[in-house]
Amino acid sequence: MFGFLKKVADYTRDAVDAANYLGQGLSVTFDHLRRRPITVQYPYEKLIPSERYRGRIHYEFDKCIACEVCVRVCPINLPVVDWVMNKETKKKELRNYSIDFGVCIFCGNCVEYCPTNCLSMTEEYELAAFDRHSLNYDNVALGRLPTSVTTDPSVQPLRELAYLPAGVMDPHGVPADQPRAGQLPAQVLEQLQANAAAGDEGESIENAPVGDKANG
Numbered sequence: 001m002f003g004f005l006k007k008v009a010d011y012t013r014d015a016v017d018a019a020n021y022l023g024q025g026l027s028v029t030f031d032h033l034r035r036r037p038i039t040v041q042y043p044y045e046k047l048i049p050s051e052r053y054r055g056r057i058h059y060e061f062d063k064c065i066a067c068e069v070c071v072r073v074c075p076i077n078l079p080v081v082d083w084v085m086n087k088e089t090k091k092k093e094l095r096n097y098s099i100d101f102g103v104c105i106f107c108g109n110c111v112e113y114c115p116t117n118c119l120s121m122t123e124e125y126e127l128a129a130f131d132r133h134s135l136n137y138d139n140v141a142l143g144r145l146p147t148s149v150t151t152d153p154s155v156q157p158l159r160e161l162a163y164l165p166a167g168v169m170d171p172h173g174v175p176a177d178q179p180r181a182g183q184l185p186a187q188v189l190e191q192l193q194a195n196a197a198a199g200d201e202g203e204s205i206e207n208a209p210v211g212d213k214a215n216g
């Protein structure tokens, strides 16, 4: 008898959860119904990439120690670190470094694990080329500073939907100083740290800074 009641309770809970998830999905659909299409007049207008956008990788040759960690953590062993061993100094000498953006999946693993922080993801996304081989960037091309939508005087930067003020759908004509809906990543991090400090269990522990974890 008890087993039967437990099955009924589980079934009811699953049914309520399913209805809840269905409602959440439909709420997104209905939210989009009241939106009108917005046209971005590219290339005269461009959307500003998000703060954590993973675009073309920037590389600093002088900081690279040729350790090849970036190659090992890359899912496809993509970065090519060209070095030779100097027999006199018994140290590696870096000759060249390249990443083929025709193959890269922009996962950011290499950037995350580089011990000297000589790699970084930029907001540059315009990588179209007529020849796929020209997407193989050497250390000179990788060292070029990225283009920025917000500093290009020939471009009208527009905010993406997630970065518009609450209730605003069209990025045209929104003043730059109008605050966006939601929180900035730095504010989210502050909140997580405050939660961790308050002893709040859950994901805040996962995201707490290493120093906090070590001290805790």
Ligand code: SF4
Binding pocket: 063, 064, 065, 066, 067, 068, 069, 070, 071, 081, 113, 114, 115, 116, 117, 118, 119
């Ligand atoms: S992980 Fe960083 S320092 Fe090491 S080889 Fe790659 S780019 Fe250079």
Ligand code: SF4
Binding pocket: 070, 073, 074, 075, 076, 077, 078, 079, 099, 103, 104, 105, 106, 107, 108, 109, 110, 111
């Ligand atoms: S972003 Fe990912 S795929 Fe591209 S080179 Fe780095 S680790 Fe490899």
